[in-house]
Protein backbone atom coordinates (compact mmCIF):
# COMPACT_ATOMS: atom_id res chain seq x y z
CA UNK A 269 0.00 0.00 0.00
CA UNK A 270 1.06 3.61 -0.57
CA UNK A 271 1.94 5.68 2.51
CA UNK A 272 3.09 9.25 3.11
CA UNK A 273 6.13 8.86 5.34
CA UNK A 274 8.87 10.80 7.06
CA UNK A 275 11.79 8.69 5.91
CA UNK A 276 14.67 10.20 7.90
CA UNK A 277 15.51 12.87 10.47
CA UNK A 278 15.91 16.49 9.43
CA UNK A 279 13.93 19.06 7.48
CA UNK A 280 11.72 17.57 4.77
CA UNK A 281 12.21 13.87 3.92
CA UNK A 282 8.50 13.36 3.21
CA UNK A 283 7.98 10.66 0.59
CA UNK A 284 5.15 8.46 -0.62
CA UNK A 285 6.44 4.91 -0.25
CA UNK A 286 5.22 1.37 -0.88
CA UNK A 287 4.91 -0.55 2.40
CA UNK A 288 3.22 -3.84 3.32
CA UNK A 289 -0.29 -3.80 4.80
CA UNK A 290 0.18 -3.94 8.61
CA UNK A 291 -0.64 -7.09 10.58
CA UNK A 292 -2.04 -7.28 14.11
CA UNK A 293 0.91 -7.32 16.50
CA UNK A 294 -1.03 -8.40 19.58
CA UNK A 295 -4.36 -9.94 20.56
CA UNK A 296 -5.59 -6.55 21.83
CA UNK A 297 -5.16 -4.78 18.51
CA UNK A 298 -7.56 -3.81 15.76
CA UNK A 299 -6.77 -3.44 12.04
CA UNK A 300 -8.46 -0.34 10.65
CA UNK A 301 -9.09 0.60 7.02
CA UNK A 302 -8.60 4.37 6.85
CA UNK A 303 -11.58 6.40 5.64
CA UNK A 304 -9.99 9.84 5.99
CA UNK A 305 -7.01 11.40 7.77
CA UNK A 306 -6.64 15.08 8.56
CA UNK A 307 -3.51 17.15 8.08
CA UNK A 308 -2.61 18.96 11.30
CA UNK A 309 -0.23 21.79 12.15
CA UNK A 310 1.83 19.09 13.86
CA UNK A 311 2.44 17.44 10.47
CA UNK A 312 3.77 20.75 9.16
CA UNK A 313 6.06 20.99 12.21
CA UNK A 314 7.23 17.40 11.57
CA UNK A 315 8.09 18.39 7.99
CA UNK A 316 10.24 21.23 9.33
CA UNK A 317 11.62 18.91 12.06
CA UNK A 318 10.25 21.18 14.79
CA UNK A 319 8.15 18.42 16.40
CA UNK A 320 9.54 15.11 17.64
CA UNK A 321 9.49 12.25 15.13
CA UNK A 322 10.92 8.76 14.82
CA UNK A 323 11.48 7.99 11.13
CA UNK A 324 10.88 6.00 9.10
CA UNK A 325 7.25 6.51 10.11
CA UNK A 326 3.89 6.82 8.36
CA UNK A 327 2.47 10.30 9.09
CA UNK A 328 -1.09 11.18 10.18
CA UNK A 329 -2.64 11.08 13.66
CA UNK A 330 -6.20 12.37 12.96
CA UNK A 331 -8.27 9.67 11.29
CA UNK A 332 -11.54 7.86 10.90
CA UNK A 333 -11.81 4.31 9.65
CA UNK A 334 -13.60 0.99 9.52
CA UNK A 335 -12.56 -2.04 11.57
CA UNK A 336 -11.37 -4.79 9.24
CA UNK A 337 -9.96 -7.36 11.67
CA UNK A 338 -9.80 -7.73 15.46
CA UNK A 339 -7.34 -9.59 17.72
CA UNK A 340 -8.49 -12.53 19.87
CA UNK A 341 -8.76 -10.41 23.03
CA UNK A 342 -10.77 -7.57 21.48
CA UNK A 343 -14.27 -7.44 22.96
CA UNK A 344 -15.75 -4.03 22.15
CA UNK A 345 -15.30 -3.83 18.38
CA UNK A 346 -16.05 -6.05 15.41
CA UNK A 347 -15.32 -5.89 11.69
CA UNK A 348 -17.44 -3.22 10.01
CA UNK A 349 -17.54 -0.84 12.99
CA UNK A 350 -16.72 2.77 12.13
CA UNK A 351 -14.13 4.10 14.57
CA UNK A 352 -11.81 6.94 15.54
CA UNK A 353 -8.79 6.55 17.82
CA UNK A 354 -7.02 8.47 20.56
CA UNK A 355 -3.35 9.03 19.64
CA UNK A 356 -1.98 8.12 23.05
CA UNK A 357 -0.14 4.93 22.09
CA UNK A 358 2.81 3.61 24.11
CA UNK A 359 1.98 5.47 27.35
CA UNK A 360 3.86 3.76 30.18
CA UNK A 361 1.02 3.29 32.70
CA UNK A 362 3.50 3.66 35.57
CA UNK A 363 4.39 7.37 35.83
CA UNK A 364 2.47 9.87 37.96
CA UNK A 365 0.54 11.41 35.06
CA UNK A 366 -0.46 7.99 33.72
CA UNK A 367 -1.58 6.87 37.18
CA UNK A 368 -3.59 10.10 37.44
CA UNK A 369 -5.39 9.09 34.24
CA UNK A 370 -3.64 11.72 32.12
CA UNK A 371 -1.98 9.28 29.74
CA UNK A 372 -1.91 11.96 27.03
CA UNK A 373 0.88 13.69 28.99
CA UNK A 374 3.09 10.63 29.50
CA UNK A 375 6.70 11.29 28.48
CA UNK A 376 6.78 7.79 27.02
CA UNK A 377 3.86 8.38 24.63
CA UNK A 378 4.53 7.90 20.94
CA UNK A 379 1.50 8.67 18.82
CA UNK A 380 0.62 7.24 15.44
CA UNK A 381 1.90 9.67 12.83
CA UNK A 382 5.23 10.52 14.44
CA UNK A 383 6.09 7.84 17.03
CA UNK A 384 4.57 4.82 15.33
CA UNK A 385 2.96 4.34 11.92
CA UNK A 386 -0.08 6.56 11.36
CA UNK A 387 -2.99 7.10 9.01
CA UNK A 388 -1.73 8.77 5.79
CA UNK A 389 -2.12 5.40 4.10
CA UNK A 390 -4.77 2.67 3.61
CA UNK A 391 -4.53 0.74 6.91
CA UNK A 392 -3.21 1.14 10.44
CA UNK A 393 -3.39 -0.89 13.63
CA UNK A 394 -4.48 0.49 17.00
CA UNK A 395 -4.93 -1.02 20.47
CA UNK A 396 -8.64 -1.52 21.18
CA UNK A 397 -8.56 0.66 24.29
CA UNK A 398 -8.08 3.86 22.28
CA UNK A 399 -11.01 3.37 19.90
CA UNK A 400 -14.41 5.05 19.94
CA UNK A 401 -17.47 4.29 17.80
CA UNK A 402 -18.54 7.02 15.40
CA UNK A 403 -22.19 8.09 15.86
CA UNK A 404 -24.37 6.97 12.92
CA UNK A 405 -25.20 10.51 11.82
CA UNK A 406 -21.56 11.63 11.68
CA UNK A 407 -20.02 11.03 8.25
CA UNK A 408 -16.58 9.52 7.72
CA UNK A 409 -15.00 12.82 6.66
CA UNK A 410 -16.36 14.82 9.61
CA UNK A 411 -15.46 11.92 11.95
CA UNK A 412 -11.81 12.44 11.03
CA UNK A 413 -12.14 15.78 12.89
CA UNK A 414 -12.68 13.87 16.15
CA UNK A 415 -9.11 14.37 17.41
CA UNK A 416 -9.04 18.18 17.08
CA UNK A 417 -12.63 18.26 18.35
CA UNK A 418 -11.59 16.22 21.41
CA UNK A 419 -8.72 18.64 22.00
CA UNK A 420 -10.99 21.70 22.02
CA UNK A 421 -13.62 19.86 24.06
CA UNK A 422 -11.01 19.09 26.69
CA UNK A 423 -9.42 22.52 26.63
CA UNK A 424 -12.49 24.76 26.31
CA UNK A 425 -15.12 22.76 28.20
CA UNK A 426 -13.36 20.42 30.60
CA UNK A 427 -10.52 22.72 31.63
CA UNK A 428 -11.52 26.23 30.55
CA UNK A 429 -15.18 25.80 31.52
CA UNK A 430 -18.03 27.68 29.84
CA UNK A 431 -20.88 28.97 32.00
CA UNK A 432 -24.39 29.40 30.58
CA UNK A 433 -24.71 32.46 28.30
CA UNK A 434 -21.01 33.35 28.56
CA UNK A 435 -19.45 35.54 25.91
CA UNK A 436 -16.53 33.51 24.57
CA UNK A 437 -13.89 35.08 22.34
CA UNK A 438 -11.64 32.86 20.28
CA UNK A 439 -8.37 34.29 19.00
CA UNK A 440 -7.29 32.53 15.82
CA UNK A 441 -9.56 31.25 13.04
CA UNK A 442 -7.74 28.05 12.08
CA UNK A 443 -9.36 24.61 12.42
CA UNK A 444 -8.77 24.56 16.19
CA UNK A 445 -10.17 28.09 16.65
CA UNK A 446 -13.28 27.30 14.60
CA UNK A 447 -13.90 24.00 16.41
CA UNK A 448 -13.31 25.77 19.75
CA UNK A 449 -16.14 28.18 18.88
CA UNK A 450 -18.40 25.21 18.08
CA UNK A 451 -17.47 23.57 21.39
CA UNK A 452 -18.12 26.80 23.29
CA UNK A 453 -21.61 27.06 21.80
CA UNK A 454 -22.27 23.39 22.58
CA UNK A 455 -21.16 24.10 26.14
CA UNK A 456 -23.77 26.83 26.57
CA UNK A 457 -22.04 30.02 25.45
CA UNK A 458 -24.46 32.82 24.68
CA UNK A 459 -22.23 34.52 22.17
CA UNK A 460 -19.03 33.60 20.36
CA UNK A 461 -16.57 35.97 18.75
CA UNK A 462 -13.80 34.81 16.45
CA UNK A 463 -10.86 37.14 15.94
CA UNK A 464 -8.61 36.72 12.92
CA UNK A 465 -6.58 38.58 10.33
CA UNK A 466 -6.65 39.42 6.60
CA UNK A 467 -5.51 35.92 5.67
CA UNK A 468 -8.71 34.52 7.20
CA UNK A 469 -11.08 36.62 5.07
CA UNK A 470 -11.26 34.30 2.06
CA UNK A 471 -11.99 30.92 3.66
CA UNK A 472 -11.98 30.92 7.44
CA UNK A 473 -14.38 33.78 8.19
CA UNK A 474 -17.05 32.40 5.82
CA UNK A 475 -16.61 28.98 7.46
CA UNK A 476 -16.94 30.62 10.90
CA UNK A 477 -20.25 32.20 9.84
CA UNK A 478 -21.53 28.83 8.60
CA UNK A 479 -20.53 27.27 11.93
CA UNK A 480 -22.71 29.66 13.92
CA UNK A 481 -20.06 32.08 15.15
CA UNK A 482 -21.96 35.22 16.20
CA UNK A 483 -19.31 37.87 15.62
CA UNK A 484 -16.18 37.97 13.48
CA UNK A 485 -13.44 40.56 13.94
CA UNK A 486 -10.55 41.14 11.58
CA UNK A 487 -8.02 42.64 14.00
CA UNK A 488 -6.13 44.25 11.11
CA UNK A 489 -9.22 46.24 10.09
CA UNK A 490 -11.02 46.73 13.39
CA UNK A 491 -10.13 47.59 16.99
CA UNK A 492 -10.70 44.27 18.76
CA UNK A 493 -10.70 45.81 22.23
CA UNK A 494 -13.30 48.46 21.29
CA UNK A 495 -15.47 45.82 19.59
CA UNK A 496 -15.50 43.43 22.55
CA UNK A 497 -16.03 46.23 25.10
CA UNK A 498 -18.90 47.62 23.05
CA UNK A 499 -20.51 44.20 22.75
CA UNK A 500 -20.18 43.43 26.48
CA UNK A 501 -21.06 46.91 27.81
CA UNK A 502 -17.50 47.51 28.92
CA UNK A 503 -17.04 44.26 30.83
CA UNK A 504 -14.97 42.14 28.45
CA UNK A 505 -15.30 38.50 27.40
CA UNK A 506 -16.03 35.95 30.12
CA UNK A 507 -13.44 33.62 28.63
CA UNK A 508 -10.92 34.01 25.84
CA UNK A 509 -9.65 30.95 24.01
CA UNK A 510 -6.17 31.81 22.74
CA UNK A 511 -5.79 29.66 19.63
CA UNK A 512 -3.27 31.72 17.67
CA UNK A 513 -0.13 31.12 19.72
CA UNK A 514 1.11 34.54 18.58
CA UNK A 515 2.47 37.20 20.92
CA UNK A 516 -0.04 39.84 19.74
CA UNK A 517 -2.84 37.27 20.05
CA UNK A 518 -1.88 36.36 23.61
CA UNK A 519 -1.77 40.03 24.60
CA UNK A 520 -5.10 40.70 22.91
CA UNK A 521 -6.54 37.89 25.05
CA UNK A 522 -5.32 39.70 28.17
CA UNK A 523 -6.81 42.97 26.90
CA UNK A 524 -10.29 41.73 25.97
CA UNK A 525 -11.00 39.31 28.82
CA UNK A 526 -13.10 40.64 31.68
CA UNK A 527 -11.81 41.23 35.21
CA UNK A 528 -11.62 37.89 37.03
CA UNK A 529 -12.16 36.25 33.64
CA UNK A 530 -10.51 33.19 32.17
CA UNK A 531 -7.98 32.62 29.41
CA UNK A 532 -7.60 29.12 28.08
CA UNK A 533 -4.35 28.69 26.18
CA UNK A 534 -4.62 26.41 23.18
CA UNK A 535 -2.28 27.84 20.51
CA UNK A 536 1.41 26.93 20.47
CA UNK A 537 3.86 29.86 20.23
CA UNK A 538 6.68 29.32 17.76
CA UNK A 539 9.24 30.42 20.37
CA UNK A 540 10.18 29.65 23.97
CA UNK A 541 9.65 33.12 25.45
CA UNK A 542 6.65 35.36 24.88
CA UNK A 543 6.36 38.93 26.24
CA UNK A 544 3.02 39.15 28.07
CA UNK A 545 1.34 41.89 30.09
CA UNK A 546 1.95 40.15 33.40
CA UNK A 547 1.00 43.14 35.57
CA UNK A 548 -2.28 43.57 33.71
CA UNK A 549 -3.02 39.90 34.32
CA UNK A 550 -2.44 40.44 38.05
CA UNK A 551 -4.54 43.60 38.15
CA UNK A 552 -7.37 41.85 36.30
CA UNK A 553 -7.06 38.80 38.60
CA UNK A 554 -7.17 36.41 35.65
CA UNK A 555 -7.35 32.65 35.68
CA UNK A 556 -5.18 31.18 32.94
CA UNK A 557 -5.42 27.55 32.05
CA UNK A 558 -2.73 25.84 29.96
CA UNK A 559 -3.50 22.79 27.87
CA UNK A 560 -2.02 19.98 25.86
CA UNK A 561 -3.77 17.24 23.90
CA UNK A 562 -7.09 15.53 24.68
CA UNK A 563 -8.35 13.62 27.71
CA UNK A 564 -9.95 10.19 27.66
CA UNK A 565 -13.28 11.71 28.71
CA UNK A 566 -13.21 14.37 25.99
CA UNK A 567 -13.53 11.90 23.10
CA UNK A 568 -17.06 10.63 23.57
CA UNK A 569 -18.10 14.14 24.59
CA UNK A 570 -16.58 15.49 21.35
CA UNK A 571 -18.29 12.80 19.27
CA UNK A 572 -21.54 13.70 21.03
CA UNK A 573 -21.10 17.35 20.08
CA UNK A 574 -20.33 16.35 16.48
CA UNK A 575 -23.50 14.26 16.41
CA UNK A 576 -25.74 16.86 18.06
CA UNK A 577 -24.54 20.08 16.45
CA UNK A 578 -26.93 21.85 14.10
CA UNK A 579 -23.94 23.15 12.12
CA UNK A 580 -22.30 21.38 9.20
CA UNK A 581 -18.74 20.61 10.25
CA UNK A 582 -17.71 19.94 6.66
CA UNK A 583 -17.36 23.74 6.55
CA UNK A 584 -13.98 23.18 8.24
CA UNK A 585 -12.79 20.82 5.48
CA UNK A 586 -11.37 22.41 2.32
CA UNK A 587 -9.44 19.51 0.74
CA UNK A 588 -10.22 15.85 0.09
CA UNK A 589 -6.88 14.83 -1.41
CA UNK A 590 -4.85 11.86 -2.52
CA UNK A 591 -1.56 11.42 -0.61
CA UNK A 592 0.26 11.47 -3.95
CA UNK A 593 -0.65 15.19 -4.08
CA UNK A 594 0.74 15.92 -0.61
CA UNK A 595 3.13 18.66 -1.81
CA UNK A 596 0.30 20.71 -3.31
CA UNK A 597 -1.77 20.23 -0.14
CA UNK A 598 1.05 21.34 2.18
CA UNK A 599 1.69 24.27 -0.16
CA UNK A 600 -1.95 25.37 0.11
CA UNK A 601 -1.76 25.08 3.92
CA UNK A 602 1.42 27.21 3.99
CA UNK A 603 -0.27 29.87 1.85
CA UNK A 604 -3.43 29.99 3.96
CA UNK A 605 -5.45 28.45 1.12
CA UNK A 606 -6.79 25.65 3.32
CA UNK A 607 -8.59 25.16 6.59
CA UNK A 608 -8.51 21.41 7.29
CA UNK A 609 -7.18 19.16 4.54
CA UNK A 610 -8.11 15.47 4.52
CA UNK A 611 -6.18 12.69 2.82
CA UNK A 612 -8.70 10.19 1.53
CA UNK A 613 -7.55 6.79 0.23
CA UNK A 614 -8.53 6.49 -3.41
CA UNK A 615 -9.33 10.21 -3.84
CA UNK A 616 -8.93 11.59 -7.36
CA UNK A 617 -5.55 13.09 -8.23
CA UNK A 618 -5.34 16.83 -8.88
Ligand SMILES: [Zn+2]
Pocket residue numbers: 308309310329330415416
Ligand atom coordinates in the same frame (compact mmCIF):
# COMPACT_ATOMS: atom_id res chain seq x y z
ZN1 LIG B 1 -3.43 17.14 15.33
Ligand SMILES: [Zn+2]
Pocket residue numbers: 359360361362363364365366367374375376
Ligand atom coordinates in the same frame (compact mmCIF):
# COMPACT_ATOMS: atom_id res chain seq x y z
ZN1 LIG C 1 3.38 7.34 31.82
